[in-house]
Amino acid sequence: MAAARVRSGGRPTLEEVAARAGVGRGTASRVINGSPRVSDATRQAVEAAVAELGYVPNRAARALAGNRTDAIALVVPEPETRFFAEPYFSAIVRGVGAALADTEMQLLLTLVGNDRERRRLAQYLTAHRVDGVLLVAVHADDPLPELLEQLGMPCVISGARHAAETLPSVDSDNFEGARAAVEHLVSRGRRQVATITGRLEVYGAQRRLDGYRAAVSAAGLAPDERLIAPADFTEEGGAAAMRDLLARRPDLDAVFVASDVMAAGARQVLREADRRIPEDVALVGFDDSVVARHMHPALTSVRQPIEEMGRRMAQLLLDEIAGRTPGDERPSVVLPTELVVRDSS
């Protein structure tokens, strides 16, 4: 007596599938992994056995033997509330999930709390062997991307870190979105168009400002640095910036705010200053978040295709993992934004 032990309970193993199909383990493996070097008859026999036994490969064994995991990690910096909050997080997850749906890939969620954790992360990720990493909200000075790169870990980031981004990245067209928003304000007859920016270390925030500037000069308006107030993506920051603007240029008649949340802060200040929206001051936000839809008056805002961004990130990463041919560029995707006009402009 030799051969495959009959296991009492538990899930069937490859060995058992092979025995049932009357073939060797190697052959069964080939069928399951879709190798072409199998005869049709054999393939069918194995597939039947798989179906009858309800066989599902053991991931751990696969990972150990094959030196891969069929898992990718989505790294979310928790302190970065801007990204963790609506609408980014769930939309990104949704998009990533959609792209992974008909794949064997699993999605690992890694929340990174503080900086110490972030530093340990690269080692952690390599040791726990994910096949690739999705990074959102990376700062220009974050060492993580380079670290992963050195470790040979495929990696895609959301939002280029600077103009000369080297990593595969997915971004929305911040410049064009901002430009269109300001153009829209101008087309409604506004002439003193101010802007409240996000943290300018964030490249996307910088691009939105660039878009604003481009639109202002394209419209032949007089650029004025006093119409530009930097903030930090928070509601309070938006409010403070609005107060500054009002003090510096009380004659402004429109504000392009680089995020809806900041726009909410700005609106509050405008209301307190008895400026009517949109009659006295038109307001346009960025993100098209829930806040925009429910603000009063409903906020005109630039929508980013966030779910699509998640999807593209995942696809890029899968390509990267599959191994791009050496000559290939590191692909960087820029998706178009859409201006959603509501009552505030």
Add this chain to the structure above:
Amino acid sequence: MAAARVRSGGRPTLEEVAARAGVGRGTASRVINGSPRVSDATRQAVEAAVAELGYVPNRAARALAGNRTDAIALVVPEPETRFFAEPYFSAIVRGVGAALADTEMQLLLTLVGNDRERRRLAQYLTAHRVDGVLLVAVHADDPLPELLEQLGMPCVISGARHAAETLPSVDSDNFEGARAAVEHLVSRGRRQVATITGRLEVYGAQRRLDGYRAAVSAAGLAPDERLIAPADFTEEGGAAAMRDLLARRPDLDAVFVASDVMAAGARQVLREADRRIPEDVALVGFDDSVVARHMHPALTSVRQPIEEMGRRMAQLLLDEIAGRTPGDERPSVVLPTELVVRDSS
């Protein structure tokens, strides 16, 4: 020549750590897994070797050998937009993440699209060997929990499915939250208090209705079924329900709405009907979402400690996995809610 091959690159293995520490593989393993049966000297030697080599255990190998994965799955039904949306999803994830932070446990995110996927899920989860499952937004008739139970897979759900919930679950105190909300309305002198409910198949929605009823009768008001309008947790549903209420009881002076999103719909209808909030009709929502804070007027709402719920779910699951002693009850946690009073009431 025998013994440990020297590996060129790659991560160090247990074997190498053991060699470096001058101990056997078994001993090294014991140290790393915190077994007490190791002498102090040995422990220190191994720990030093671990530090020097930057050793991190290989998860796949551990999983294969130890028949566990140190991973749990968070199953999110994607169609259930109510749960996927703000504030639930990110807050739950945050809480779960926090609870897992100083654990070796990984979080696997599993989005379930359609019903077919959901059906395959149990097998999938068992085959892919997670140690436990966190289920959010389970319906009373969902077969998944029972299936997992039969498969012996630890599992915690968010939101009891009915009064006699058998699975470990974490819930907010829907009854008390609703009761307090209505009591608050009554205390402000409202006498014709209506309610817009969620889908009553959802136990939590039913409990909120129960709480409403309890408060109404406690206040000595005349119960009137015409003051109760069922909806479906959507904004449109809330609007439709509000129209019904207005048609049936034009004299109502307050509405307790079982979710902020529905409240947004209701507010829209009230505005169109020229009812001032809160002067003519006071409004209270449920969830304390972003919508509530940015609605005009800002919406009084019942806050649920969602992040805490996530944390407790994870803790419960970890306990479950660690193996509760047989006599133990299936623990079910109910967390208190908090009424956040704003301008709408």
Add this chain to the structure above:
DNA sequence: CAGGGTATTGGGAGCGCTCCCAAAAGCGGT
């Protein structure tokens, strides 16, 4: 100083799968 523990330790035997090599089969052509 022997005897009988008890505290530590080493390392074999897998876990279930992929990789890969050598063996077996199939196929023409002569």
Add this chain to the structure above:
DNA sequence: ACCGCTTTTGGGAGCGCTCCCAATACCCTG
């Protein structure tokens, strides 16, 4: 019928770790 290929197939050798048992070291006690 035989030879030289090309397909297809079987199964050994690990992947890195945990489990567990037997071996060794250490400690008292009488």
